[in-house]
Amino acid sequence: MIFNKIKKKLYQHRCESVAKSYGNNFKVNGESYVTPNTVLGNNVNFNGMKIQGNGNVIIGDNFHSGIECMIITSIHNYDEGNAIPYDNTIISKDVIIEDNVWLGNRVTILPGVRICEGAIIQAGSVVVKDIEKYAIAGGHPAKVFKHRDIDHYEKLKKEGKFH
16 A cells, blocks of 8 residues: 555656656656646546657546556658658647547647547547547547437536536
8 A cells, every 4th residue: 555655656757757847736646757848737636547659648627547548749750751651751730629628548649639628439449530529439549429418517606516
């Protein structure tokens, strides 16, 4: 138990010291890594997040991740490069996650993706393109299969009821 508390503090400290910025009530509950290009809002909760690459990552308020999630912001140049399977060029694209987003366990987000406000991404999904506001998406690649009850969502948001 004490060992787990020490590990959590280590992960917390590492993320806080590396991130470009982080807001109030930032919590790291599992092994997590960020980059110097990471900006975190208020009430961000990592339960196992690994952010890698040279692109910017902006995460809004009231974000929650499941365990073993990953955000990738850089890829190898395979399309226009001068070698196969890829050359030494790195292509970086930003990832933006708006407010009140929840990622299930083992979600992977690829470079250049925007996940809009209130979206939920199902466990095990790979997000390869933008996810619209209030959407619930899942699969590989992640596809929207449902939407939140917007009236209920907006009521809770107005009342400031955030987990």
